[in-house]
Amino acid sequence: MGAVTPLSHPAALGPLPDLRPDLAAIAAMIEPGARVLDIGCEDGQLLQFLVRTKGVRGRGLELSQEGVNASVRRGLSVVQGDADRDLADYPDRAFDTVILSQTLQATRWPERVLAQLVRIGRRAIVSFPNFGYWKVRLSLLLAGRMPVTPTLPRSWYETENIHLCTIRDFVTLAERLDVKIERALTLDAQHRLQPIRSLRRANLFAQTGLFVLTKG
C-alpha cells in the first residue's frame, strides 16, 4: 500500500489493449492516483488501464473464475467474489471511487449493493442498461416479448440480468435510499457521455444510464 509505485517495466506486463469505449468513458472520470475498486471487473481491462495510465491503486472483485485469473495475469489485485455478499467485508471509505459497470442489474439485492457502494467509496460510479429505452419499450409493446438489444443481448431465460430497471426507477431508488446523485449522465450509442437535462427524454432515448453517487 502506501504511495503508488510507478511500474518500472510496464511493457513486460503485456501490451495495453484498446479500452472498450463504455469503459473509456468511465476511465475519463477517474482521478490519477485514486484508490479504485472495480466491482465486476471482468478480465481487468479497465483496472489495468487505470493502473497503467493513471497510477491508481486498483482492486477488483469478479464473480467468474476466468475473469479473476485473467486479471491476476495482468498483474492486478483481484479477488473472486460477488457484489451481493462480499462488499460488506470492506471497511468504510476504503476507496476514493467504487465502480459498478453494467453489473447492478445482475445483483440479487440492488438496493443493498447501492448502499454498500456509497459506504465503502467516497463516491460510486454506476452504469446500467436503461430498460426504459424506446426500442426496449417498443419491442415489448409490439412483439410482446422480452427485448434482446445490444446492451441486453441475451434471452430472458439465459440472461444474468435479473433486476432490470429504467433510469427513472434508478433515480427513485437513489432518492429512497438517501443516496446523493452527484452527476446524472447517459452513454449514447457512440459511447459519449451526456448530462441528463430531461429525465423523461433520457429515460426514453438513452441505452445506458451512468450515475456518480455519494452518501447522502
Place this chain on the structure above:
Amino acid sequence: MNASGATSATLLRLDSLPGHRLRLGPEAALPLDNGQRLAPLTLAYQTYGELNAARSNAILVCHALTTDQYVAEKHPIHGRPGWWSLMVGPGRPLDTDRFCIVCVNVLGGCLGTTGPRDLNPATGKPWALTFPVITIADMVRAQKAVVDHLGIERLLCVAGGSMGGMQALQWAASYPDRVVAALPIACSWRHTAQNIAFHEVGRQAIIADPDWCGGNYQLEGKSPKRGLAVARMTAHITYLSESALHRKFGRKLQDRQQLSYGFDADFQVESYLRYQGSSFVDRFDANSYLYITRAMDYFDLAAERGGNLAEVFRGTPVRFCLTSFTSDWLFPTAESKQIVRALNAAAADVSFVEIESDAGHDAFLLDEPEFFGTVHAFMNAVAAQNGLPTAELHNDPAAADPSQDRIS
C-alpha cells in the same frame, strides 16, 4: 557420546547431506512459543539463483509437512527431482534467473535442521520426546534467523503451499515490514477439526507401533516403520481427491486377473498406498512427524486477536496472492476465502484465484498451467513494482521431471 550405532549412522548420513548450515549458539537461543529457549540450533537451508547486490530479490519458499529444503534439485536421499521443480527454476514462475530462492528445513524437521532426532547436548541422547513442542510461529522465527544471517532486509516474497502457506501467512503477520509479498497456497489461517483429526490418526498409528518405544526408538536401535507408514498412507489419501483416485486406479487389480479372497493388495490403489507408506519411512523421522503435525494443529493465526483475523492484518503493507484448488478438500477454497475476506476488511492488497483441478490438495505440486500462470503474473507484478526485471514464462516441459507421484 553417541548413544548407539543406529544413532551414529543416522547422524553421519545427515551430516553428509548437501547444502548450507547456520549454527546458532547459546547466545542466539531461539525463543519458542512454549516459553523455552532452544540452543544450540542448526538450520539447514538451500538457495537457488543469485542474491542481487541490494539483496532485494530473495524469495523464501516454505516447505510442507513432509517435503524439505531440496526444492528444485535431485533429492540427496531418494534421488527424485525436487518437490517444486516445476515452480522453481530458470524461466519458471519463481524464476532463478531473476530471484534468489531460499528454503529452510523447518524447525523440528529431519533433514539437517535441529529436530527430535538430534542429540540433546545436555544429555548426550537424542531429544526424542524431550524436544520442545514447536509451532508454525517458531518455525518462522527460525527462518528469520537465516534471513537475517543472509543480510536480507526485506524478502521480495514468502511462498508456500499447505503448511508452507501457513508459514507465509505467519511471516506476513509476524514480520510485515520484512515481507513485500506473500503467496499462501492451498492453506488455511487455522487448522480445522477435521485436519486435526486426520493428524491424530497418523500420530496414534506411530505411537501404537511397539517399535516406537515411547519415542526412544533410536536408543533401542529400532524404527516404528509400520506406524509411520500407516500415518503416511492415511495422510496421502487426504492429499488426493476421489476423482483423482478414480481416474488413476478405479477398481483396477494389481498384477492379477481376479480377486484373491485374501488381504494382499488386490487393488492397485492398495499397492500404491503401501508403496507411498514404505518409501516414506526411509526419508522421514517418526518423531519429527509427531512434532510437525502438532505444530500445524496448533496453528490459529487469529487466536491472539480473539478470533478476528482482520485485526491480525490491519494496516499491513504486504501484498497477498492466495490460491486454492477446486478439488482440495483438506484445505478447501472456503478456507482461503475466509482469509481473503479478512484481508479485505483490513484494506490489504489481495488477489485470490481458485484453480480448476481434480488433483486434490497435491495440485499445488503438480503441473497446473493456470496456477503457474497466476504465480508468474503475480511475481512479475511484484517485481515490476519493486524495480526488478520481469520476464516471460518458459514452458519447457523437458526442463523438469513430469513424473508426478509427488508428495506434500
